[in-house]
Structures are given as structure tokens and as C-alpha cells.
Amino acid sequence: xxxxxxxxSDPILxxxxxxxxxxxxTALKGIRYQVPRGIVQSIIGPNGAGKTTLLNxxxxxxxxxxxxxxxxxxxxxxxxxxxxxxxxxxxxxxxVALFPQMSVLENVMVGRHVRTRSGFWAAGLRTRxxxxxxxxxxxxxxxxxxxxxLADAAHLPAGALPLGKQKILEIARALATDPALLLLDEPxxxxxxxxxxxxxxxxxxxxxxxxxxxxxxxxxxxxxxISDRILVLYYGQPLASGVxxxxxxxxxxxxxxxxxxxxxxxGAPIMNGQL
Amino acid sequence: MESAGFxxxxxQYALGGITIGAIYALVAIGYNIIYNVTEIINFxxxxxxxxxxxxxxxxxxxCGLPILAAFLAAVAAVALTGLVLERYVIRxxxxxxxxSMIIITIAFSILLKGGAMLAWGKDPYRLPPFTGGGSILWxxxxxxxxxxxxxxxxxxxxxxxxxxxxxSVYGKAMLACADNPAAARLVGIPVRTMIFxxxxxxxxxxAAAGVSITPITLxxxxxxxxxxxxxxxxxxxxxxxxxxxxxxxGLLLGLAESFCAGYVSSxxxxxxxxxxxLLALFFKPEGLFxxxxxAGLKRF
Amino acid sequence: MNLRKFAPVAAFVAFMAxxxxxxxxxxxxxxxxxxxxxxxxFCLVTIGLSxxxxxxxxxxxxxxxxxxxxxxxxxxxxxxxxxxxWAAMPAGAAAxxxxxxxxxxxxxxxxxxxxxxxxxxxxxxxxxxLNEEVEWxxxxxxxxxxxxxxxxxxxxxxxxxxxxxxxxxVAAALIFxxxxxxxxxxxxxxxxxxxxxxxEAMGVPVASYKxxxxxxxxxxxxxxGSLYTHYVTFLTPSSFDLMWSVRFVxxxxxxxxxxxxxxxxxxxxxxxxxxxxxxxxxxxEVLVYGGxxxxxxxxxxxxxxxxxxxxxxxxxxxxxxxxx
Numbered sequence: 021x022x023x024x025x026x027x028x029s030d031p032i033l034x035x036x037x038x039x040x041x042x043x044x045x046t047a048l049k050g051i052r053y054q055v056p057r058g059i060v061q062s063i064i065g066p067n068g069a070g071k072t073t074l075l076n077x078x079x080x081x082x083x084x085x086x087x088x089x090x091x092x093x094x095x096x097x098x099x100x101x102x103x104x105x106x107x108x109x110x111x112x113x114x115x116v117a118l119f120p121q122m123s124v125l126e127n128v129m130v131g132r133h134v135r136t137r138s139g140f141w142a143a144g145l146r147t148r149x150x151x152x153x154x155x156x157x158x159x160x161x162x163x164x165x166x167x168x169x170l171a172d173a174a175h176l177p178a179g180a181l182p183l184g185k186q187k188i189l190e191i192a193r194a195l196a197t198d199p200a201l202l203l204l205d206e207p208x209x210x211x212x213x214x215x216x217x218x219x220x221x222x223x224x225x226x227x228x229x230x231x232x233x234x235x236x237x238x239x240x241x242x243x244x245x246i247s248d249r250i251l252v253l254y255y256g257q258p259l260a261s262g263v264x265x266x267x268x269x270x271x272x273x274x275x276x277x278x279x280x281x282x283x284x285x286x287g288a289p290i291m292n293g294q295l
Numbered sequence: 296m297e298s299a300g301f302x303x304x305x306x307q308y309a310l311g312g313i314t315i316g317a318i319y320a321l322v323a324i325g326y327n328i329i330y331n332v333t334e335i336i337n338f339x340x341x342x343x344x345x346x347x348x349x350x351x352x353x354x355x356x357x358c359g360l361p362i363l364a365a366f367l368a369a370v371a372a373v374a375l376t377g378l379v380l381e382r383y384v385i386r387x388x389x390x391x392x393x394x395s396m397i398i399i400t401i402a403f404s405i406l407l408k409g410g411a412m413l414a415w416g417k418d419p420y421r422l423p424p425f426t427g428g429g430s431i432l433w434x435x436x437x438x439x440x441x442x443x444x445x446x447x448x449x450x451x452x453x454x455x456x457x458x459x460x461x462x463s464v465y466g467k468a469m470l471a472c473a474d475n476p477a478a479a480r481l482v483g484i485p486v487r488t489m490i491f492x493x494x495x496x497x498x499x500x501x502a503a504a505g506v507s508i509t510p511i512t513l514x515x516x517x518x519x520x521x522x523x524x525x526x527x528x529x530x531x532x533x534x535x536x537x538x539x540x541x542x543x544x545g546l547l548l549g550l551a552e553s554f555c556a557g558y559v560s561s562x563x564x565x566x567x568x569x570x571x572x573l574l575a576l577f578f579k580p581e582g583l584f585x586x587x588x589x590a591g592l593k594r595f
Numbered sequence: 596m597n598l599r600k601f602a603p604v605a606a607f608v609a610f611m612a613x614x615x616x617x618x619x620x621x622x623x624x625x626x627x628x629x630x631x632x633x634x635x636x637f638c639l640v641t642i643g644l645s646x647x648x649x650x651x652x653x654x655x656x657x658x659x660x661x662x663x664x665x666x667x668x669x670x671x672x673x674x675x676x677x678x679x680x681w682a683a684m685p686a687g688a689a690a691x692x693x694x695x696x697x698x699x700x701x702x703x704x705x706x707x708x709x710x711x712x713x714x715x716x717x718x719x720x721x722x723x724x725l726n727e728e729v730e731w732x733x734x735x736x737x738x739x740x741x742x743x744x745x746x747x748x749x750x751x752x753x754x755x756x757x758x759x760x761x762x763x764x765v766a767a768a769l770i771f772x773x774x775x776x777x778x779x780x781x782x783x784x785x786x787x788x789x790x791x792x793x794x795e796a797m798g799v800p801v802a803s804y805k806x807x808x809x810x811x812x813x814x815x816x817x818x819x820g821s822l823y824t825h826y827v828t829f830l831t832p833s834s835f836d837l838m839w840s841v842r843f844v845x846x847x848x849x850x851x852x853x854x855x856x857x858x859x860x861x862x863x864x865x866x867x868x869x870x871x872x873x874x875x876x877x878x879x880e881v882l883v884y885g886g887x888x889x890x891x892x893x894x895x896x897x898x899x900x901x902x903x904x905x906x907x908x909x910x911x912x913x914x915x916x917x918x919x
Contacts, residue, residue: 079796105798117793119786129779130786134798136779140807143778144771154778197798336708387893393707394654398848399892401841405885413878520837524719527712562727569716569723576713577701 030093032057032201032232033078038087038097040073040256047073048084049256055201055249060223060233062243064267065253066277071236072114074253075203078234079111080104092200106134110194111203114236116186120179124170124189127178128161131196161196168192168222184215191222201232208239220246244268252276303435308557309550314442314511316549317449318344319568321504322526323533323541324456325497331473331536332493335396339380339404341523342411343498346373347505348514349411352420362425370502376407377498381491404519411516419513422506441510448507452500453542460538469493473536521565525552528572534582544583611762615755627871628754632826634866635761639819641846641858642768643812648844649852650776651808652788653703657714658843660721661813663835664691665820667725667732670741670830680744684821691817695810703805718840725832737831744825757826764822765859768815772855775811784808838881842869845888851898860900 031054040048047070055061063071076082078089080101089097096104110131119127136157138150165171168188173181178189187207194202204223208216220242223233237243243250243264250267252259254276260267267273322344329337350369354360360368380403388399424441431438460466471479472489480486505514529548533540548568556564575582618627640658647653668687672678678686702713725732732738744751744760751760775781786794787801795801824830842865850861868887869880895902 081792081796101792101795102798102800105796111796113793113796117790117796119789119793121789122782122785126782126785130782130794130797130799133779133783138779140775140780140811143775143780146774150778157779193797336712338711384889384893388896394648394652395892395896397654397708397711398844399889401844402885402888402892405841405881406889407885409879409882409885412881521719524712524716528716531709531712560727563723566720566723569720572716573702573713573720576705576709576716580705580709 028057030057031055032092033234034088034090035078036088036090038074038077038084038089040070040077040082041085047256048077050087051253051256051258053251053258053261055232055234057200057232058227058230059248060227060235060246062235062237062247062250063253064237064240064243064250065259068255069253070256071253072205073256075111075205075234075236079109079203102134105197105199108198108200109203110197110199110201112187112190112194112205112207114205114209116183116190118178118186118190118193121177123175124178124181125158125161125165125174127189128164128193128196129157131164131193132157132160134197164192164196167195167225169218183210184212187211188219188222191226195226195231199231201234202226203234203236205236206238207235208237208242216242304557306434306436308553310436310438310442312550312553313546314445314549315508315552316529316546317445318504318508318522318545319526319529319548320542320545321449321452321500322522323529323545324452324538325501325504326527326530327536327538327541328456328469328493328497328500330530332469333385333490334473335385335400336527337380337494337497338397338400338523339407339519340497340501340526341519341521342404342407343373343377343501343519344505344508344522344526345411345514345516345519346376346407347502348422348509348518349415349420349505349516350502351506351509352415352422352514355422362423366425366503366506369506370499373502373505374495374499377494377496378491380498381494385490385494386487404523408516408519415516417516419515420509421513422509424510425507439511441507445507445511448503449542452503453538456500456538465489465492524572525565525568528568528575531572531580532575532583534584537582537584540582540584608766615758619755626754627867628758630867630870631863632754632757632761633823633870634863635758635765636819636823636826637843637846637866638765638859638862639768639822640812640816640843641850641862642765642772642855643815644843645847645852645855645858646772646775646784647808647812648847649854649857650781650788651784651805653805653809654707654711654844655714655809655812656711656837656840656844657698657718657721658812658816659835659837659839660718661691661695661816662820662823662839662843663721663725663832664694664813665817666824666830666835667738667820668817669821669824670738671731673742673825674738674740680742680821680825684818687821688814688817691813691820692810695813696806699806699809699813700802703802703809715837715840719837722832722836725835732832733830735832737829739829741824741828741830743828744822761822761826764818769855769859776855780804780807842884845884847898849887849891849899851900851902853897854900854904857898857900861898864899 033055035051035053038048038051051074063074065071073082077084077097080096080099080103084097087097088095091104091107091109094107096107119130136153138147138153142150162171162174165174168191170185170189170192173185178186181189191204191207208219211219216239223235223246227233235243235247247264249261250264251261252267252273259276260270260273322340325340325343326336329335347369350372351365354365354368355362384399384403388395424439425444426440428440431440460470468479468484469489469492471484472486476486525548529545530541532548533542533544548571551571552564552567555567614631615628618624640662644655644658647655665687668690669680669683672683672686673680698717702710702717705713726735746760751757783794783799783804786797786799787804791801846862846865847858848861849865850859851857868883891898
């Protein structure tokens with residue numbers, strides 16, 4: 021899967037001067053950043069800072085106008101999403117994008133698509149290898165449902181789940197592709213406090229499995245608790261990066277989030293998890 | 296014709312191409328109006344053209360109206376058909392998915408075709424030219440006065456529409472509905488009325504095209520589909536939603552078809568416009584004059 | 596659970612197997628076997644189309660063209676070149692597959708209205724070619740004296756024999772398609788239909804799958820065309836015009852796009868409507884077709900089969916406590 025020159029200590033993702041322009045609007049202005057293996061990397065920033073655009077560039081939904089993106093030592097900035105998925109990157113979407121009429125289990129089974137191979141003929145003729153593979157897909161998908169705690173809902177249509185569970189299902193589906201890197205786009209959006217806590221715990225377990233996580237999130241409590249490193253984007257540019265404690269105390273970050281009206285005496289909401 | 300030299304033949308084909316091309320342009324404009332307001336491609340557009348021609352025949356032959364009155368009556372009758380399509384069909388669609396909209400407008404086109412077959416039978420009908428007098432000989436080329444009528448009618452429609460959409464409140468309101476129906480509703484534009492108007496207007500323009508061309512090419516019940524497809528080719532080639540582009544593309548298609556009929560094979564002349572349609576769809580779906588970026592924003 | 600799934604299938608198979616014997620004794624309906632041969636042939640087309648439309652969510656108004664490619668390939672190869680019909684059939688299917696691939700790769704990048712128009716345009720072009728290549732196709736007057744079919748050295752002559760032959764093909768196509776749908780490939784197709792972006796992010800090569808299922812539908816349509824040729828033994832281009840493409844779409848839509856049974860029942864129903872029941876008022880046929888299509892699209896967009904299933908399951912739910 022990885023290129024021969026790639027060693028396990030190299031960063032899993034390297035962004036070099038990534039530029040993204042939509043007509044006259046520049047969404048990303050030369051992002052330069054590296055994500056080491058095995059960590060939870062958060063990307064935060066005010067609305068419109070370019071976080072989702074950056075995720076879309078990394079996952080191949082958008083192709084940056086300039087710059088390079090290397091994933092596991094391979095250039096991916098011109099690859100289509102399905103190839104990038106095959107290389108070992110998976111993602112969830114800000115607005116849940118499940119297959120609503122398919123069952124919860126089937127949704128996760130689609131996640132196994134990229135790691136299995138039987139095609140049209142094998143499927144139509146139900147060859148032995150196809151049946152074996154199909155059984156394995158079912159087993160793996162169930163295992164992932166167990167992992168995220170959705171095994172009870174396996175046969176419900178995905179669209180019938182409450183939003184919180186839909187978000188978890190999206191993560192299970194993404195995990196089923198065996199990603200080395202998992203991109204989560206605002207997974208806590210619309211979740212209540214308890215669900216958010218469970219999400220944090222789940223992300224922790226994903227990290228323990230050795231999967232690198234990139235998290236775009238507005239819930240600062242979650243970000244500050246589970247992140248190993250944080251990148252702050254502001255108007256399409258990196259404003260600061262570092263461990264959570266550094267970010268919390270970075271005056272520029274506080275300024276960016278609060279504008280000019282903020283005075284230090286009021287206490288920064290960024291520390292209270294209100295942003 | 297036989298005594299005419301190469302140049303004259305060329306000119307004759309060009310004239311024929313421009314005449315039929317103007318009709319394609321009008322059909323394309325019909326697509327554009329509905330598309331601009333609703334983002335629906337109306338597969339019954341070609342049937343409006345066919346109905347226009349046949350209604351004119353009816354009003355002229357059976358009701359004894361003078362030809363220009365028959366023209367107006369036919370346009371009004373087809374506009375009414377457009378009204379029926381919007382009011383009783385489109386508005387009642389329970390699933391507004393693209394696929395079901397396609398099927399619904401196709402179904403309506405079959406109804407119109409079947410109705411026309413019942414009412415008028417399978418024979419082609421003729422209609423006298425709008426003004427009498429034989430062909431005018433010009434540089435060795437026979438110019439039918441009706442060809443001038445076709446060009447005149449198309450020219451007037453294009454100018455009027457451009458003015459309507461650029462200058463009038465209604466025209467601007469209609470465009471606003473296409474851009475953002477929710478916002479249009481918020482600023483008080485009656486979106487429903489605008490959609491409704493777009494179908495009537497589009498049907499009326501199709502009918503005008505149909506009446507104008509009938510004296511030259513005759514008209515029969517099953518001509519709609521092909522006219523519709525070629526008109527759609529002009530709409531895509533010109534950039535969907537653009538009136539001026541549709542005009543130029545319509546004329547180009549007409550010319551290509553006419554020269555193919557003249558110099559290559561008359562049997563394949565219908566295929567020319569369709570091949571161009573496919574090439575446009577495959578390689579330049581934003582059209583000759585559209586920008587790729589703007590096309591990316593449209594929901595095809 | 597298994598029994599509940601199996602019982603309707605077994606009933607259906609038994610009914611289909613007995614059909615010719617049930618209608619034979621009654622003069623008024625004995626020719627229904629003949630109608631069912633046509634229905635079976637059209638089922639091959641609509642099963643493929645159902646996969647394409649109902650499951651992958653892509654429309655095609657070109658199925659009559661692939662039907663025609665198969666029909667003319669068989670007619671020309673057997674009639675002109677003396678090929679064995681069973682060799683001509685896969686050759687026609689291969690030709691249809693090649694054409695579908697060439698057209699499908701650029702066409703299926705388009706969506707919705709544009710895809711519909713592109714396939715429509717392609718279908719009309721094929722129809723024009725069938726009309727114009729007089730030397731090969733006989734042009735508008737068509738081809739006659741096309742040889743029939745033999746199975747294991749025995750000519751397939753009677754309508755009943757044709758019935759069993761054609762419906763064996765249908766059964767094979769149904770089983771193959773059912774397996775495809777209940778596999779990794781089928782899940783990918785439905786995923787494309789429901790959320791293309793997400794499917795792509797999960798590693799589904801969307802473009803390639805769309806083309807694959809388009810080619811599959813073309814192959815089935817071509818096989819249907821070959822069978823049609825040998826059954827009727829004459830061809831004219833009018834059997835492959837735009838209206839036929841619309842009819843195939845209609846058959847799928849009326850039965851229910853998201854169910855293979857829908858395609859089969861819709862096809863049988865509309866074949867009887869078209870070949871049988873509308874003969875009385877021939878000129879109304881087009882009108883009635885349009886009316887049915889419009890009514891279904893407006894009132895029961897999910898199709899008759901799915902609609903009935905929903906009605907039944909709702910009733911069952913009110914009658915029985917839920918077992919889960």
C-alpha cells in the first residue's frame with residue numbers, strides 16, 4: 021500500500037503550499053503542515069476559515085489549485101476520492117451522508133468495498149470465492165458495529181436512526197475501509213453532551229488501534245480533551261499550531277476567535293468550551 | 296436549381312439551413328425559459344412545436360380564420376396546453392426527483408402525440424405561406440417569402456425575450472426564481488406564478504416556431520420528438536439557459552444539417568444535429584459560450 | 596423467514612411453468628402463450644434497465660437501440676453469413692457491449708436530464724442508421740426470412756417451446772441480477788444511487804460501476820433482440836424506435852423501479868395491454884400508454900409492486916404484533 025521509500029516514522033500526511041481558489045475567492049492560502057502518525061490532530065477555526073475545504077482537498081473531493089498533498093508518501097492531490105480511499109484514507113461528512121434506505125449493516129458493508137474484489141461476474145454467478153468474501157464482509161461489518169456499539173440496530177434502515185447514531189454509523193462505515201487516516205468533519209455537530217462524551221471515548225479507542233485521526237470540530241471541550249495537536253486556521257491560513265495547552269493560551273488565537281471586543285478579564289470562551 | 300452554379304447551390308443550402316436553424320433556436324429558447332425558472336428540462340417541448348403547426352392548420356382550414364389570426368389562435372391554444380402541463384401535472388408531482396420529472400414530462404409528451412394522432416391522423420398537413428407570392432430570385436437563389444417570415448418571427452421573439460428578461464420586472468423576477476427560489480419567495484416574488492408563466496411562455500414560443508415552419512416543411516403528429524431533440528442540441532451547444540447562445544447554436548445546427556443533406560447524404564441529415572448534440576454533451580456540456588465554472592453550479 | 600421468501604417464488608415458478616397448459620384449452624386465450632413469449636423477451640430488456648434505473652439511479656432512453664443491435668446482428672450474421680444463431684447471439688451481445696461501453700463512458704459522466712437526452716439522442720441515431728444502411732439492414736422495408744432457432748438439433752417451432760426457451764433466459768437473467776444486487780457490487784450500485792459522494796469516499800469507483808451496469812443492461816437487451824429476431828423471423832426498424840425505448844422505461848416504472856419483480860410484472864402487464872387489450876382501439880394505444888405512465892409517475896411513483904408490498908406489509912403490521 022505504501023510507497024517503498026516511506027518509513028513508519030515519516031508523517032502520514034504532508035501538505036505543501038496547498039492553495040484553493042473558487043473563482044475570485046481564495047479559500048486556502050498556501051497551507052504547509054505535517055501530521056505525524058498515530059495522533060489525533062484537530063483542525064479548528066472560525067466559520068469560513070477553510071476547514072472543510074481543506075478536508076475535501078485531502079480526501080480528493082476537491083483538487084487544490086496549487087500545492088502538493090502526500091499521503092503515506094504518495095502524491096494524492098490529483099487523485100479521485102475512490103483511489104485515495106483505497107490508499108487508506110476515509111472520512112465522514114459534515115452533513116451526514118449515509119445511504120438512508122440501506123440497512124445499518126449494509127452501510128458498513130459498503131465500507132468493506134474497497135478491501136474486497138469480487139466483481140460483476142463473480143457476483144452474478146455466486147462463485148465460491150465470492151460467497152466466501154461475502155461472508156467475510158458480513159463478519160467484518162458486524163465487528164465494526166460492535167466496536168461502535170450499534171450492533172442492535174444492524175437491520176434498521178440507516179435513515180431511521182436518530183442523528184447521533186447516524187454520525188456514529190458514518191464513523192463505523194469509514195472504519196470498515198481499514199483506514200490509516202480517518203477524517204472526521206464535525207462529528208459532534210448536533211450531538212448532546214452525553215453523546216459527545218461517548219464520541220470522545222470512541223475517538224480515543226480508534227487512536228489506540230493505531231489509526232491517525234484528523235478532526236474538524238467546533239466543540240472545544242471535545243477538541244481540547246482528545247487532541248494531541250491542534251492546527252488553527254484563519255481565513256485560509258494556519259494561524260497557530262501546537263498541543264491543546266499552547267493553543268488555549270495563544271493570544272492570536274483568542275483574538276481571532278473573539279475579534280476586538282474581547283478583553284482578557286472576561287475569560288476566553290475557548291477555554292470554557294463554548295465555541 | 297440544375298442550372299445554378301456551385302455558389303448558388305451553396306447559398307441555397309445556407310438559406311435553408313438558416314431557416315430551419317431559426318426554428319431549432321426557438322425550440323432551444325423554449326427549453327431555456329423553463330430551465331431558467333425551474334431547472335426542469337421539459338421533454339414535451341418538441342410536441343409544443345408540432346401542436347402549434349397542427350392547431351394553425353385546424354384554425355385556418357376548419358375555422359376559416361385568416362392565416363395570421365390562425366397563427367395567433369394556435370399560439371394561444373398551445374400556451375393553454377403549457378398551462379395544463381404546469382398546473383395539472385408538474386405541480387402535482389409527488390416526487391420531485393429528477394428521474395420522476397423526466398418520466399412525467401415524457402409521459403405528457405406521449406399524451407400530446409397520441410392526442411394529436413387521434414385528432415389529426417397520421418398524414419402530414421400543409422399550410423399556406425403567411426404572405427402570397429412566389430419565390431423571389433436573388434443571385435440565382437430561390438428565396439421563399441415564408442423563410443423570411445421564419446427569420447422575422449425568430450428575430451422578434453429573441454429581441455423581445457432579451458428585453459423582457461433584462462428590463463422588465465417580471466423577467467427579472469423569473470430569473471430570480473431560478474437563482475434561488477427560497478430567496479425569491481422571501482422578497483415577495485410569487486414563485487408559483489413565475490413557474491406557471493414560464494411554461495406558458497415556452498409553449499407559446501414553441502407553437503410560434505411550429506406555425507412558422509409548417510408552410511415550408513409540412514407538419515405531422517410524430518415530428519415533435521426529433522424537433523425537440525435537435526432544439527435541445529441547440530440549447531446545450533449554446534449553453535443551457537442562454538438565449539443568445541441558443542440562437543447562434545440553432546443556426547449552426549441548421550446549417551450543418553442543411554449542408555450535410557446537400558453534400559453528404561440526405562438520409563443522415565437528421566443524425567448530424569444528434570451527433571453534434573452528443574459531442575456537445577460529452578465534451579463541452581457547458582456549451583460553446585458557457586463557462587465551466589458556471590456550469591458546475593447548475594444542477595443537471 | 597426462508598419459507599416466506601421461498602413460497603412466492605415457488606408459486607411463481609409453478610404458475611409460469613403451467614401457464615401454456617392452462618391457457619391452451621381455451622380458444623379465446625390460447626394465444627396468450629404467444630403474448631407471453633414477447634413479454635419474456637421484453638423482460639430481458641427491462642430486468643437490465645431496472646438494475647440501471649432502479650438500483651444505480653441512471654436513466655437510459657436507448658434500450659431499444661441495444662435491442663435493435665442484437666436483433667440486426669443476429670439477422671445479418673445468420674441470414675447473410677450463415678452463422679449458427681447460437682454463435683450470432685453472443686456476437687451481437689459483444690457488439691452491443693462494445694457500443695454501450697463507448698457511449699457509456701462519456702454519457703454516464705452526465706446526470707439526470709443530460710443523461711436522458713444523451714441516451715435519447717444515441718437511440719435515435721441508431722434508429723437512423725438502421726433505416727439508412729439499406730444494403731445491410733434492408734432499410735425501412737426491413738429483413739425477412741431470418742432463420743429460426745434449434746436447440747440440440749431440434750427446431751424450436753411451437754409457441755409453447757418458444758415460451759419455455761425465452762422464460763428460461765428470463766429466469767437466468769433474474770437469478771444473475773438478483774445475485775448481483777445482493778452482493779458487494781449491488782450494494783455499491785445502491786450506494787451510488789443514494790449518496791454518490793459518500794459512495795466515492797468509501798472507495799466505490801462510481802464511474803466504472805455505472806458503465807458496467809449500463810453494459811450489462813445493453814447485453815441483456817441485445818440477447819432479447821436476438822431472440823426476438825429468431826422468433827418473428829422478420830425485422831423492420833420501427834420495432835427499435837424511440838417509442839420502444841420509452842415503452843421499456845414505462846414497463847420498469849409501472850412495475851416499480853426498485854424491484855426486479857416490478858420489472859417483470861410491469862413488462863408482462865404492459866405487453867398484454869399493448870399486444871392484446873388495446874388492439875380494440877388501436878389508435879388510442881399511444882394515448883393510453885401516455886396516460887398510464889403519467890398516472891403512475893404522479894400517483895404511485897414507487898411503482899405498482901412496491902406500492903402493493905407497502906399496502907400489504909402495513910396490513911400485516913396492523914394484524915400481527917411485530918415479531919422483532
